[in-house]
Amino acid sequence: MSEKTKRGESIINIASGIFQKYGFKKTTIDDIAEAAHKGKSSLYYYFKSKEEIFKAVIEKEAKSLKSVLTEIVNDPKLEPEEKFRKYVAVRMDQFKERINYYDALNNDYLSHYRFINKIREQHDKEEEQLITQILEEGVKKNKFDIPDTNIAAYAIIIAMKGLEIPIFFTKEIDNPEEKINHLLNILFYGISKK
Numbered sequence: 676m677s678e679k680t681k682r683g684e685s686i687i688n689i690a691s692g693i694f695q696k697y698g699f700k701k702t703t704i705d706d707i708a709e710a711a712h713k714g715k716s717s718l719y720y721y722f723k724s725k726e727e728i729f730k731a732v733i734e735k736e737a738k739s740l741k742s743v744l745t746e747i748v749n750d751p752k753l754e755p756e757e758k759f760r761k762y763v764a765v766r767m768d769q770f771k772e773r774i775n776y777y778d779a780l781n782n783d784y785l786s787h788y789r790f791i792n793k794i795r796e797q798h799d800k801e802e803e804q805l806i807t808q809i810l811e812e813g814v815k816k817n818k819f820d821i822p823d824t825n826i827a828a829y830a831i832i833i834a835m836k837g838l839e840i841p842i843f844f845t846k847e848i849d850n851p852e853e854k855i856n857h858l859l860n861i862l863f864y865g866i867s868k869k
Contacts, residue, residue, distance in 0.1 A: 683721045691732045695774045730790045736776035755813030803828050
């Protein structure tokens, strides 16, 4: 890794904390420069703008999240139901650690940035592929009875997104892990009395 790349990575790591603390809108280049112990002009050697730094932060968090989730999906030791439960639990937990990425996916203020919309589209596509992969494995192993895994994956993503705000940003949900587990039980076993 070149010295320029190392310094750029260092700025990204520092900026991540600043964006997490103040949010994209309130963070300034001066805030990042001060935290990095660099002059503002030094930052411009590595990045053209605050938006470019934020983009690098988001891309790093997205790559890290995808890696963690892909590892779960491809784990040969886990059965499809275990993979699915672990995927949902880890996904929710990882979003708490990747507040900048979560903010990029959900903050309407950021939607006018083209790179944010591309990241959102990519995230949705990748998530749908990962969940579909779990569901298809479950169907193949005769563990799940799902006529259309793509539609099921889409519905699951909507359900997970519906839990994100109450879990992360309000005190409305006590014991979120238990609530997620109940949601997963409904997804697996339905609400019909057998």
